[in-house]
Amino acid sequence: MPLTEDEIVAALLKAPGWRRDGDEISRTYGIRYHGGVAMIVHVADVERLISHHADIDLRWGKVRFAITTHDVGNKLTTADFDLARRIDAIAEAHMAEPLDV
Numbered sequence: 196m197p198l199t200e201d202e203i204v205a206a207l208l209k210a211p212g213w214r215r216d217g218d219e220i221s222r223t224y225g226i227r228y229h230g231g232v233a234m235i236v237h238v239a240d241v242e243r244l245i246s247h248h249a250d251i252d253l254r255w256g257k258v259r260f261a262i263t264t265h266d267v268g269n270k271l272t273t274a275d276f277d278l279a280r281r282i283d284a285i286a287e288a289h290m291a292e293p294l295d296v
């Protein structure tokens with residue numbers, strides 16, 4: 196079920212650091228390239244457990260995670276914000292640095 200606009204606004208308040216662009220949320224972390232690879236593997240393990248997957252963009256020195264729910268026509272759902280919270284925890288464990296972008 197897609198979230199309503201009010202529900203999205205409330206969910207964003209509980210996901211500081213995540214930016215919203217329409218029906219997608221994203222966050223970029225600074226991390227060395229190989230550390231980014233390790234972090235992505237860790238995120239992918241969790242994604243497999245919860246059946247929800249981010250679009251991941253690894254660059255030199257940074258990695259960006261973008262999340263939306265494809266199954267409901269690329270809209271934001273609670274699953275997106277749940278994954279965002281899990282990615283934040285993994286990022287912290289990998290000492291990735293949240294970036295303002």
Ligand SMILES: C[C@H](O)[C@H](O)[C@H]1CNC2=NC(N)=NC(=O)C2=N1
Nearest residue numbers: 246247248249263264265266267
């Ligand atoms: C069957 C399976 O749960 C789905 O296809 C999942 C897999 N991962 C997914 N990830 C995301 N981000 N959106 C989805 O709609 C989605 N669907």
